[in-house]
Amino acid sequence: MKRRTVLSLEQALSMPYATLRFAQLGWRVIRIESTPSGEGLPGDPNRYIGAKVVDDDRRSYFIAPNVGKEAIALNLKDPKGHEILRRLIKELNVDVFCCNTVPKRYAQLGIDYESLSAVKPDLIWAGISAMGPAYPDAPGYDPVIQAMAGYMELTGPADGPPTLTGVPLIDLKAGDEVYANVMLALAERAETGKGMRIDVSMLQAAASWLITTLPLLDFDCAPAEITRCGNEHRKFIPTNVYPTCDGFIYMAIGSDVQWQRLTEISAFGTVANPQRVTNEGRMREREAIHSDMAQVTKNFTTEALSAEFRRATIPHAPIQDIPAVRDMAALRDKLTTTRTPAGKQIRMQPAAVDIAEAPGDFPFPAKYGQHTLALLREAGYAEEDCRRLREQGIISG
Numbered sequence: 001m002k003r004r005t006v007l008s009l010e011q012a013l014s015m016p017y018a019t020l021r022f023a024q025l026g027w028r029v030i031r032i033e034s035t036p037s038g039e040g041l042p043g044d045p046n047r048y049i050g051a052k053v054v055d056d057d058r059r060s061y062f063i064a065p066n067v068g069k070e071a072i073a074l075n076l077k078d079p080k081g082h083e084i085l086r087r088l089i090k091e092l093n094v095d096v097f098c099c100n101t102v103p104k105r106y107a108q109l110g111i112d113y114e115s116l117s118a119v120k121p122d123l124i125w126a127g128i129s130a131m132g133p134a135y136p137d138a139p140g141y142d143p144v145i146q147a148m149a150g151y152m153e154l155t156g157p158a159d160g161p162p163t164l165t166g167v168p169l170i171d172l173k174a175g176d177e178v179y180a181n182v183m184l185a186l187a188e189r190a191e192t193g194k195g196m197r198i199d200v201s202m203l204q205a206a207a208s209w210l211i212t213t214l215p216l217l218d219f220d221c222a223p224a225e226i227t228r229c230g231n232e233h234r235k236f237i238p239t240n241v242y243p244t245c246d247g248f249i250y251m252a253i254g255s256d257v258q259w260q261r262l263t264e265i266s267a268f269g270t271v272a273n274p275q276r277v278t279n280e281g282r283m284r285e286r287e288a289i290h291s292d293m294a295q296v297t298k299n300f301t302t303e304a305l306s307a308e309f310r311r312a313t314i315p316h317a318p319i320q321d322i323p324a325v326r327d328m329a330a331l332r333d334k335l336t337t338t339r340t341p342a343g344k345q346i347r348m349q350p351a352a353v354d355i356a357e358a359p360g361d362f363p364f365p366a367k368y369g370q371h372t373l374a375l376l377r378e379a380g381y382a383e384e385d386c387r388r389l390r391e392q393g394i395i396s397g
Contacts (some may be wrong), residue, residue: 071397096124
């Protein structure tokens with residue numbers, strides 16, 4: 001696999017997650033952060049979120065999305081910073097430029113596609129924003145977009161308030177869209193020699209996942225079909241979380257054949273009746289079914305129910321905490337890792353898919369501006385040039 005070079009003006013999570021996926025391929029990823037402004041802490045605010053790991057600017061929330069990357073601090077509010085950026089793109093033969101700032105700042109910062117593609121016509125440019133360039137002022141915060149895109153309306157108990165998802169799904173969805181569309185652009189470039197501009201709207205990306213709800217509007221659906229339903233499935237009954245005598249278990253019946261296999265388990269014979277043979281009939285008795293199911297499941301341990309469901313090939317899973325997920329046999333050998341400067345191993349989330357020869361262990365995240373001077377030297381700047389740029393506040397670190 002050819003090693004590509006990605007230069008990314010990034011902060012928070014959406015774009016750092018996208019470029020992490022490139023780092024997981026073994027590509028070179030260079031993250032740009034702003035020089036100190038005198039207001040607040042320098043660079044990506046996420047550097048300072050969470051428990052202190054090794055120093056003040058590499059705290060726990062920052063680590064996992066930023067392993068394996070180099071870091072440069074550059075003042076893009078100054079035309080001299082624009083000049084450095086263009087020179088880096090040319091001299092480092094950058095394949096992909098990424099950013100997740102508001103679109104109204106693209107031209108101000110000299111990061112707009114037109115300016116950068118003029119330097120390197122085959123450059124692939126990818127930006128994440130809240131609602132795309134048509135809404136240049138809108139800030140892109142995952143919880144805000146969850147509210148705007150209906151995710152909160154669809155999440156939580158039916159009789160409870162709208163609720164955020166437990167994972168920042170929209171940040172991660174936007175990052176995956178950058179990853180996928182950069183791959184498409186590289187394939188196109190291999191055929192045409194041309195670069196591409198990619199604009200990812202967090203709102204549009206999120207709405208693309210409303211495949212099980214939004215189209216129902218034109219089928220005159222009942223309001224209950226497009227709002228919160230807790231842990232139930234809106235269409236398949238019974239699919240829910242049920243109590244056990246030592247915890248909870250999730251069980252999903254996705255067909256009438258699976259329902260038959262469930263009710264053939266002796267303990268669950270009491271939940272069967274002729275009305276419930278079909279999913280349509282079960283829909284009419286859904287509340288009674290959930291109550292009947294709970295009356296059975298609460299008498300068994302989670303392990304005992306899992307054994308029964310495995311024998312009957314009923315889809316199910318215990319509700320696991322995160323330590324249990326990390327220790328699963330199916331995952332524990334696929335975790336990615338990094339090491340602190342002191343040598344402590346940090347286990348992190350696995351890569352999304354197994355790719356031959358892709359690295360699994362990554363350098364610890366760089367300190368703020370750690371590679372600024374090395375990158376400028378690589379781009380042909382002399383020591384005296386670097387000294388002067390530092391004095392002028394164009395570079396830092």
